[in-house]
Amino acid sequence: MSSEALTPDRILEATEEVLRRYGPAKATVVDVARALGVSHGSVYRHFRTKAALREAVTQRWLGRTEELLAETTADPGTDPGPEKLRAWLATLFDAKRHKAGDDPELFATYSALIDDSSTVVERHIETLLGQVEQIIEEGAAAGRFAPADPAQAARAVFDATSRFHDPAYAPVWSSPAIQTEFTAVTDLLLRGLRP
Structure with a gap:
């Protein structure tokens, strides 16, 4: 057994690596346990099922974006209204684009996991909608x-x-025209929200 204490965070980190290596169809809890140097029963003590482990790793992945956007939402230095909403939308787009471009294997894996984690995705969307609602208020x-x-x-x-x-x-995010298209849509939305 590994000398480090087995924690949910360590398990989730190892799960990300296993998913990156094998993909969601082939990755198993045994693979995660092997990567950690523990028995699969040790992993199940923290995550009762394979589905629970996959949901937790998906929530962790989506949570990184939520945290990044929460900083933009709460930034007192950004003018409330159009400037803050534009910054929030740009941060979301950049975060998603970087996830897709910087680690395409893991992005594809999470795209597959998201299909199986509808409640996690629904909570994520509700969090993002709440942030936009706050900016609009x-x-x-x-x-x-x-x-x-x-x-x-x-x-x-x-x-x-x-x-x-x-x-x-995601396939269109690398298009040369995508930034121009993003700016055009954002400008149109902000004009529509003006008093």
Whole structure:
């Protein structure tokens, strides 16, 4: 057994490496245990099922983006309203694009896992919608956005920009025109939110 204490974080790190190496179809809990130098029963003490382990690793992966976006949402130095919403959308697009481009094997793995982790994905989307809603509320309170139902406006912004954050569109994110297209959509949305 490994000399380091077995923790959920260590298991999730090892799971990422195993998924990167074998892919979601072939990776097993035994592979994760082998990578950690423990029995598979030790892994199951932290994650009761293979599905629970996959959900946890997916939540961890999506959580990194949530944390990054939370910093943008809470940034007191960014003007509330259009500037903050533009920064948030750009941060989301950049994060997704980097995940797809920097580690395509792991991105493909997570895209497959996401299909099996619908509740994790739903919670992730609700978190992101909550952040956009907060930005829209702040912008409206500052007179930078027209008064509107923040939840409906957040959903509209999120849906309108799906091409720049939904993993299904990852193949077009490397297009030479994608940044121009992102700017055009963002400009249009921000004009629509003005008072």
